[in-house]
Each structure stands twice: as C-alpha cells, then as structure tokens.
Amino acid sequence: MTSLIRHKGWTWGFRSTVLLYFLALIVLPIFGVYVQSLSAGWEALIESVADPIAWKAVLLTVKLGLISTFINVLIGTMIAWVLIRYKFPGRTLLNSLVDLPFALPTAVGGLMILLLLGPGSWIGEAAERLGFQIVFHQPAIVIAMIFVTFPFVIRAVQPLLEELDPLEEEAAYTMGASRRRTFFKVVLPSMLPGIISGGMLAFSRALAEFGAVVLVAGNIPGRTLIASVFIFGEVESDNPVGAAAVSVMLLTLSFAILWVINLVQQRGRRA
Amino acid sequence: MRRLWIGLTYAVFTILLIIPLSRIAVGAFEHGLDGFATALLRPEALHALMMTGLIVIVVTFLNGLFGIMMALYLVRATWLSRKLKGVLNSIVDLPYAVSPVIGGLMIVLLLGPDSIIGGFFEGIGFKVVYAFPGMVIATLFVTFPLMVREVMPVLQEIGEDQEQAAATLGAYGWTTFAKVTWPSIRWAVVYGIVLTVARSLGEFGAVLVVSGNIMNHTQTATTLVYQDVENFNVAAANGVALVLAAFSVGLLLVMEWAKKRKGVH
Numbered sequence: 186m187t188s189l190i191r192h193k194g195w196t197w198g199f200r201s202t203v204l205l206y207f208l209a210l211i212v213l214p215i216f217g218v219y220v221q222s223l224s225a226g227w228e229a230l231i232e233s234v235a236d237p238i239a240w241k242a243v244l245l246t247v248k249l250g251l252i253s254t255f256i257n258v259l260i261g262t263m264i265a266w267v268l269i270r271y272k273f274p275g276r277t278l279l280n281s282l283v284d285l286p287f288a289l290p291t292a293v294g295g296l297m298i299l300l301l302l303g304p305g306s307w308i309g310e311a312a313e314r315l316g317f318q319i320v321f322h323q324p325a326i327v328i329a330m331i332f333v334t335f336p337f338v339i340r341a342v343q344p345l346l347e348e349l350d351p352l353e354e355e356a357a358y359t360m361g362a363s364r365r366r367t368f369f370k371v372v373l374p375s376m377l378p379g380i381i382s383g384g385m386l387a388f389s390r391a392l393a394e395f396g397a398v399v400l401v402a403g404n405i406p407g408r409t410l411i412a413s414v415f416i417f418g419e420v421e422s423d424n425p426v427g428a429a430a431v432s433v434m435l436l437t438l439s440f441a442i443l444w445v446i447n448l449v450q451q452r453g454r455r456a
Numbered sequence: 457m458r459r460l461w462i463g464l465t466y467a468v469f470t471i472l473l474i475i476p477l478s479r480i481a482v483g484a485f486e487h488g489l490d491g492f493a494t495a496l497l498r499p500e501a502l503h504a505l506m507m508t509g510l511i512v513i514v515v516t517f518l519n520g521l522f523g524i525m526m527a528l529y530l531v532r533a534t535w536l537s538r539k540l541k542g543v544l545n546s547i548v549d550l551p552y553a554v555s556p557v558i559g560g561l562m563i564v565l566l567l568g569p570d571s572i573i574g575g576f577f578e579g580i581g582f583k584v585v586y587a588f589p590g591m592v593i594a595t596l597f598v599t600f601p602l603m604v605r606e607v608m609p610v611l612q613e614i615g616e617d618q619e620q621a622a623a624t625l626g627a628y629g630w631t632t633f634a635k636v637t638w639p640s641i642r643w644a645v646v647y648g649i650v651l652t653v654a655r656s657l658g659e660f661g662a663v664l665v666v667s668g669n670i671m672n673h674t675q676t677a678t679t680l681v682y683q684d685v686e687n688f689n690v691a692a693a694n695g696v697a698l699v700l701a702a703f704s705v706g707l708l709l710v711m712e713w714a715k716k717r718k719g720v721h
Contacts, residue, residue, distance in 0.1 A: 207544070210600060211548070214559070214565075218561065264465050267462055273462050287651075288707050290678045290681075293697045293700050296685060296690075297697075301479050389552075395557045399661075413557045413558070428561055432561055443546075
C-alpha cells in the first residue's frame with residue numbers, strides 16, 4: 186500500500202495536474218485576449234484603439250480612477266491612523282467593518298448608491314434642485330470607485346503603523362520637535378510605502394471596477410462611459426475584436442501598475 | 457484634535473458603509489414582510505440563489521484544493537528553479553489586475569462557440585459558455601489568488617525545520633503534511649476559504665459576460681439584482697440584495713473569528 190502511495194508516478198501526476206490547472210486557468214485566457222486583439226492584424230487593432238469612443242472611455246476611467254484614489258489615500262491614511270493610535274468605544278467594530286466592501290457583492294454596492302443618491306431619494310432630489318446631478322453622471326462613478334476600493338489603503342498602512350517603534354517618535358519629541366514636525370519627519374515617511382502600494386492597488390481596482398459602476402453610470406460615450414462598461418457593451422453587441430482591443434489597453438496598464446507595486450514592496454522590504 | 461479625528465472616522469464609516477447598508481434593509485421591507493417574501497420566492501430568484509450556491513460550492517472546493525497545492529509548490533518545491541518560482545509567483549496575482557469583465561471576455565474568446573475548443577465541445581453536445589461550466593471557470597479565474605496568497609506567507613513563516621525533522625524520523629510526505637504542515641496552515645486555509653466564498657458569492661462582471669444572464673437558466677443572484685434594477689423593479693432587487701448583504705456580513709464575522717485564531721495558531 187505505502188509503495189503504491191509513494192510511487193513516483195503519483196507525485197509527477199499531481200505536480201503536472203496543479204501546474205496545468207494553473208496554466209490553463211490563468212495564463213491561457215490572458216494570452217488569448219492578446220492574441221484575439223491581434224487576430225485581424227495590427228491595423229485593425231490600431232483602428233479599434235483609435236476609435237474616439239474607445240480611447241475616451243479608457244481616458245475617463247483613468248481620470249476618475251485617479252480622483253477616487255486620491256480621496257481614498259486621504260481618508261484611508263486618516264482612518265488607519267485613528268484605528269491604530271486611538272482607543273475609543275467601537276474601535277474593534279469599525280476595524281472589522283473596513284473589509285465590508287471586499288465582502289459585499291459589487292452589484293449590491295452599486296444598488297446601495299443608486300438607492301441613496303438616485304432619482305427619488307432626498308439627497309438626489311436636493312442635489313438636482315441645487316443644479317447638479319449625481320447618479321448617471323461622473324460623481325456617482327467616483328463614489329462607486331471609492332466604495333469598492335475603500336479597504337486597500339487602510340489595510341496597507343495599518344501594519345506599518347503597528348510596526349513603527351514608539352521610541353522613534355519619543356526621540357523626536359525629546360529633541361524638541363513639534364507634533365507636526367514629528368508627524369511629517371518620522372510618522373509619515375514610515376507610512377509612505379503603505380500609502381503608495383495601497384493607493385496603487387486601489388487605483389488598479391478602480392480601473393477594473395464594473396459591477397458597482399454599471400448600475401450608476403449613465404454610459405454616455407466620452408462623458409460617463411468607462412472602459413469596463415464599454416467592453417461589456419462591445420461583447421453584448423458581438424464585437425469581440427473591439428472589446429479585446431480596449432481590454433488589451435486596460436490590461437497592459439493594470440499589469441504595469443502591478444509590476445510597480447511589486448517593485449515598491451521589494452524596495453520596502455530591503456530598506 | 458483627537459476628538460476631531462475620531463469623529464471624522466465615525467462620519468466616514470457612517471456615510472460610506474452604515475447608511476447604505478441599512479438603506480438596503482429598509483428598501484427590502486418597503487412593501488412589508490410580504491413584499492420581501494414575494495421578491496425572494498419568485499421562481500427566478502430561487503433559481504438564481506441556487507445557481508450562486510452551486511457555483512460557490514464547486515469553486516471553493518476546486519480553488520481551495522489547487523490553491524493549497526500551488527502555495528505548497530511555490531514555497532517548498534525543490535523541483536522548480538527559483539527563477540521559475542518567482543515568475544509563477546507573480547502570475548498568481550494577475551487575476552487581481554484583470555477587470556472581471558475582461559476575465560469573462562477571455563473565457564468567451566477561448567471557449568465560446570466560435571473558438572476551436574468551444575466548437576469541439578459544442579460538437580459533442582457539451583455547452584461551456586452561456587452555461588454552468590463557463591460560469592464556474594470564470595469564477596475560478598477571479599478567485600484563484602485568494603487561497604494561494606493566504607497560505608503562502610504562513611508556509612514561509614513556519615519554515616521547513618519541523619517538516620524536515622518529521623521526514624528524518626521516517627514520516628512519509630503525506631504523514632508530514634497531515635501531522636506537521638496542516639495544523640499550522642489550518643486557520644490560513646479557513647480564512648482563504650471564507651475569502652473565496654465571499655468573492656464567488658459576489659462575482660458579477662465575469663459571470664454576467666459568460667452566462668449571458670438567461671433567466672431561470674444561467675442567472676445568478678448578483679446578475680438577477682442587475683436585471684431587476686435594469687427593469688426598474690428596485691423593490692425586488694432589494695430583497696435579493698439584502699440576502700447577499702446578510703451573507704457577506706456573516707462571512708465578515710467568520711473572517712474576524714478566523715483572523716483571531718490565525719494569529720494564535
């Protein structure tokens with residue numbers, strides 16, 4: 186019996202199954218999109234990319250992604266700081282709530298925004314009376330992006346703050362540094378790797394977001410049509426080449442961000 | 457100063473998370489308990505919830521198993537060169553960077569009726585895309601990194617000493633795994649499973665593209681919510697959304713519990 190289990194063939198069978206599963210599931214599909222986008226030649230790819238609706242969608246996604254990342258970096262850093270440094274009632278509860286946007290289906294997130302800010306809700310009506318619209322316009326997309334990427338910065342900064350030796354801060358105070366100066370010279374630099382990698386993760390997630398956005402975006406080309414919704418539309422209207430072209434643009438961008446995150450993290454580990 | 461920061465934190469949480477969550481609950485019961493029950497007991501809602509449940513079970517099982525194996529290989533395998541392990545390790549993260557819609561598109565391109573592989577399966581009477589297998593594959597793709605990323609750091613941290621000691625004492629590979637490795641990665645695995653369940657429960661973009669969202673056939677809970685909203689049937693959407701949200705909150709609680717156990721081992 187044991188000789189049967191220990192037989193070499195089993196081991197190799199196991200290893201190749203796992204690697205094959207991995208290659209077939211992850212590598213092959215990604216490879217497939219790149220091949221498909223080139224299937225009709227370079228010119229067709231360039232033509233699809235040069236379509237103003239396509240590149241404007243990508244550009245709009247990047248722009249709104251940057252705005253939402255910026256806001257998330259600010260509130261995320263603040264929340265990470267408060268949750269680690271201050272003891273107050275409800276802290277543990279808030280700390281577990283941080284992960285809620287990860288656990289919640291994105292379509293549900295979109296529905297929430299629609300209910301709270303959409304037509305018929307009092308915030309939506311009040312905003313309309315003041316002369317600007319939220320849902321089906323750019324603000325709603327930014328809000329949806331902020332919602333789904335909320336945990337990234339917090340979860341990246343928290344461990345760094347926990348690790349930070351209080352002695353370093355105390356040393357700064359002892360040498361006469363003001364609170365503000367200590368924060369900017371000691372605390373902020375040690376949070377920075379987390380802020381950068383968390384922010385970039387949030388940005389790449391915002392670029393990719395679909396579920397929450399599709400319910401609240403108006404999908405007007407050039408104004409409120411973001412890349413993932415554009416791709417979905419192309420698939421629905423049976424134009425896989427156009428969908429693949431925009432996908433390749435978005436994918437290449439996301440992979441570049443992922444690569445930079447890896448670089449930042451490696452440098453952080455070495456320092 | 458301190459008061460201000462804590463107050464601001466509470467404000468952000470209330471506005472961004474607590475109010476929206478309670479709004480869903482209120483919305484679901486807008487037409488009373490009956491309205492909630494009708495929304496949930498529609499045949500398409502029951503079918504959609506069943507589809508979601510099936511996908512969650514199959515995906516969690518497959519990705520749990522292969523995820524643990526992959527993590528073991530990436531950390532321990534001596535039959536892979538360091539360089540190759542590095543490359544594979546970065547490939548594991550790729551699904552994070554891929555938009556779910558693109559993930560779905562990939563599978564349609566690769567296995568759709570017009571592709572070589574899809575055409576072959578269609579020929580023998582086996583539908584992949586716009587059917588259950590395609591939806592499972594799409595969810596597998598999206599959730600693959602979760603388990604690997606939970607188990608790998610624990611394996612790296614515990615090191616190889618105990619496993620080598622067990623092997624020196626004559627334990628077989630399987631015994632070593634069961635008696636030495638498994639007890640230390642157990643809670644990371646639980647955490648990975650919870651994350652995988654949560655993600656496959658909520659997967660929307662990839663499944664929407666691959667399934668075609670055919671009512672009573674390939675519709676899942678999340679795509680039903682989407683369709684209800686598109687049909688301006690927001691009250692019904694709320695009912696299903698509340699069930700999904702309740703599951704997510706439940707999973708979040710399990711996550712907290714597992715996190716505590718993981719820290720203790």
